[in-house]
Amino acid sequence: MPKAVRFTEYGGIGVLNVVDVERTVPGERQVLVKVVAAGINPGEAAIRRGFLHDRFPATFPSGQGSDLAGIVEELGTGATGFAVGDEVIGFTHKRASHAEYVIVDDDHLTPRPAAVPWEQAGALFVAGTTAYAAVHAVRVKRGETVVVSGAAGGVGSLVVQLARHAGATVIGLASEPHHAWLARHGAIPLTYGEDVGERIRAVAGGTIDAFIDTFGAPYVELALELGVPGERINTIIDFPGAAKHGTKAEGSAAAASADVLRELATLIADGDLEIPVAGVYQLDEVREAFRELERRHTNGKIVLRP
Structure with a gap:
């Protein structure tokens, strides 16, 4: 079964677990993406700790993660612009990208230029x-x-x-x-x-x-x-x-769109923008990844590789 990060209560990094989940089927204008890289962010740590409960409450069991880059695995009905096997950069608002597979709306994806490394692509959105x-x-x-x-x-x-x-x-x-x-x-x-x-x-x-x-x-x-x-x-x-x-x-x-992602990815591909990657962790090392993030002294992004 596919694996994904889940937590069932607010707390420190100890509440994070990697568990088996059902492989979901993409719906209308949705795409199933096999995740190659997914960035982690301070906001996710704040949500997990309950610090943002009034603005962004969690529903348990909760997943996490917005950033993603991966390979199109399956298309839902009416999904356009992509084909199975395409390499993409994207985002989800469902707190779901820290996983082996994620469902993404087709208008939340843009092609990954070959010159953009996977780690940078997966850490691009937030x-x-x-x-x-x-x-x-x-x-x-x-x-x-x-x-x-x-x-x-x-x-x-x-x-x-x-x-x-x-x-x-x-x-x-x-x-x-x-x-x-x-x-x-x-x-x-x-x-x-x-x-x-x-x-x-x-x-x-x-x-x-x-x-x-x-x-x-x-x-x-x-x-x-x-x-x-x-x-x-x-x-x-x-x-x-x-x-x-x-x-x-x-x-x-204010800038959450595939168009902005495409513009930023083009800057990376052209050598005009670099996403520094401070560390890369496997999905089952998610606790170690957030431990490093929460020290707040890294130069750049920390990335999960499912």
Whole structure:
């Protein structure tokens, strides 16, 4: 029988199990995909712990996972655009991609370019669309200066590259071990922590046009202290800060489409975007994968290979 990740109660990584499940049949305009790679994300850990119960409650037993890349196994009635054997990148809103097989709506898939590695393809959706939405939310323009917190993380590393691709000067906040990666990707690395505001001002040498926070408090407040207008501050995690100060809080929901996935995959294939992969785990190592994720010090994405 196919295997999938399940949890039956809120809690730490110990509630995660890999269990046998029935192989489901795709319905109207659905596709059954054999998963080759699936990224894991901080939001999944927060949901599993019950931290987001009011906004995203779990129904038990719960699966998890949105990101996926794999091979079309079966087509449902009326499914178009794909054939059995096609290699695809996609997403599901059913918390189901951490599994050997997943049912996906046909309009949630895009072809995988041969030049896009499986691990990067499987980790593209949540981080990629979140970064895409964040950069567009603050309207990054050529010649501007943008600060990115959590700049070496799964989302932050993509924000840095997309902002640089738009022609901005990027100041990336990250721990020192990740500075070399940031510098190689055209960013100005700075260590977070004490006096970071003063150090940002010194490096910027002028106006700071936009601030994208991928880490959380207190960066919304710091951005305001740096003189960044509220409409040009976007946080993907500090929702209370955004509500209090009237800044933006746009994430993957604002860019969750196959069209955006296709655009991002093309950038990867053309060598204009890289998804750093911090670690690859087998499906039955899902607890170890989330243990590494929840340390919050990885450079890039962590991926499951069912």
